[in-house]
Amino acid sequence: LPEIPDYGTPLTIRHVMSHLSGLREWRLVAAFSGIGEGSHVLSNQDLLRIAAKQRALNFVPGTAYSYTNTGFNLATILIERALANGKTFQEFTQEAIFEPLKMTHTRWRDNFRVLVANRALAYGPAPSGGWIQQTPIENIIGAGGMLSTVGDWLLWNENFTHAKVGGPDLVKSLETPAKLSNGKTITYAAGLVVSTFGELREVSHAGATGGYRTWLGRYPDQGVSVAVMCNSAEANPTQLGRDVARLWTGAVSAPKPAFAADPVKLGELAGMYRKVRDSSAVELRVKDGKLTIDSGMQLVPTGVASFSAGESQFLFASGGFRVVTPDGDAVYERVQPARPSASELASLAGAYTSRETDTTLTVAAKDGELTL
Structure with a gap:
C-alpha cells in the first residue's frame, strides 16, 4: 500500500495477520481527531487516510505483540488491489470463500444502511437502567463487520479440517503460532489463537463490536467446533462456548491452587507503576482486601509475590513487576505520582x-x- 509511510523497517503481511505490526489502533487515533466510534460513518478508505498520516509505528515490527484492528482493515484494501481483479472485497470473498463453503447467510456490513433479513440488532445496558441499542454505525470491515450465522461459522471451521478453500498449506499457516524476533513463540497465529483448554488443543478467537459479542472455537483432536453469537454487550461468549465444549469433549480446566495473601504485603504492592516500553501508567489499589488494577480487575494471589488475572501472570520483584502472557511480557517499574505546582x-x-x-x-x- 503506497499510502502507508516507509518506516525504515520491513512490515510484512504476516506481521499484520499476527498483530506484530506496530501499527497504531485507528479507533484511538480517530477519537483524538474528533471522529470517534459512533460519531461519524467511516469506511475503509477513511481508515486508510488515518493510517497514512501516522509518522511512526508503536514498535519495530516483529518485536512485540499488540492487538490492533488497523492491519486487518487495511488487508481488505490490499486484497482488492492485488487479488480481486476489480471486484470489491465483498464480491471477492463471496466468490472465493463463502460460495464454495456454502456459507449462504454470510456477507460484510460494508453499508450499514442495507436491510439484511433476520439481522439481530445489538444492545447494551443503559446508564439509567434497562437497555439501549448498540448496533455499529460504520462501514469499516476486515477486522470485524461480518454478518453471519452460527451454522455458517461451523462451515468455516470445517474448512480447517478438509481445506476445500485455500488448500492444506494455507490452513496450516493460519494455525501456525507467530514467533517474535527474540525467538519467543506466542499463542496468536494468523487471526486465530492456538492454545489449550484443560488438556485439549484449542483454536479460537473472540470478537466484540458495539453490543455484539462472539466466539468461535475448534478442538481439532476431538472433531468439535462451537460457535457463539450474542447481541448483548453483557454476554461472555468465551465462557458460554467453553461451557458447551466441556459437555462435548469432557474437558476439565486445571484447578488453580488457593493462596492466602498477607494484607500488609498487598498494601506494600499498591501504588503507581509505569510500563517501561511505552511509559503508560497503571495504578494498583487494595479494595476489600483484594489487589486490583485500574480497570477494577482483581489480581488473584498465587504466591507471596505472584498473582494471576485470566491468562496473565503478575510477578513482583523489587521496584516493579513483570506481566507474563502467552503473547509476550511487559515490565513495569514503580513510580511516584507527580505533584506539579x-x-x-x-x-x-x-x-x-x-x-x-x-x-x-x-x-x-x-x-x-x-x-x-
Whole structure:
C-alpha cells in the first residue's frame, strides 16, 4: 500500500495477520481527531487516510505483540488491489470463500444502511437502567463487520479440517503460532489463537463490536467446533462456548491452587507503576482486601509475590513487576505520582497541534488540574 509511510523497517503481511505490526489502533487515533466510534460513518478508505498520516509505528515490527484492528482493515484494501481483479472485497470473498463453503447467510456490513433479513440488532445496558441499542454505525470491515450465522461459522471451521478453500498449506499457516524476533513463540497465529483448554488443543478467537459479542472455537483432536453469537454487550461468549465444549469433549480446566495473601504485603504492592516500553501508567489499589488494577480487575494471589488475572501472570520483584502472557511480557517499574505546582501546570497550558490527527487540543490549567 503506497499510502502507508516507509518506516525504515520491513512490515510484512504476516506481521499484520499476527498483530506484530506496530501499527497504531485507528479507533484511538480517530477519537483524538474528533471522529470517534459512533460519531461519524467511516469506511475503509477513511481508515486508510488515518493510517497514512501516522509518522511512526508503536514498535519495530516483529518485536512485540499488540492487538490492533488497523492491519486487518487495511488487508481488505490490499486484497482488492492485488487479488480481486476489480471486484470489491465483498464480491471477492463471496466468490472465493463463502460460495464454495456454502456459507449462504454470510456477507460484510460494508453499508450499514442495507436491510439484511433476520439481522439481530445489538444492545447494551443503559446508564439509567434497562437497555439501549448498540448496533455499529460504520462501514469499516476486515477486522470485524461480518454478518453471519452460527451454522455458517461451523462451515468455516470445517474448512480447517478438509481445506476445500485455500488448500492444506494455507490452513496450516493460519494455525501456525507467530514467533517474535527474540525467538519467543506466542499463542496468536494468523487471526486465530492456538492454545489449550484443560488438556485439549484449542483454536479460537473472540470478537466484540458495539453490543455484539462472539466466539468461535475448534478442538481439532476431538472433531468439535462451537460457535457463539450474542447481541448483548453483557454476554461472555468465551465462557458460554467453553461451557458447551466441556459437555462435548469432557474437558476439565486445571484447578488453580488457593493462596492466602498477607494484607500488609498487598498494601506494600499498591501504588503507581509505569510500563517501561511505552511509559503508560497503571495504578494498583487494595479494595476489600483484594489487589486490583485500574480497570477494577482483581489480581488473584498465587504466591507471596505472584498473582494471576485470566491468562496473565503478575510477578513482583523489587521496584516493579513483570506481566507474563502467552503473547509476550511487559515490565513495569514503580513510580511516584507527580505533584506539579500551580506554576508548573500553568507552563503546560496552551494549544497542541497534531499533524497525524489533524487536530488541535487546548490544554488549560485550573484549580490545580489540567483540562482539555
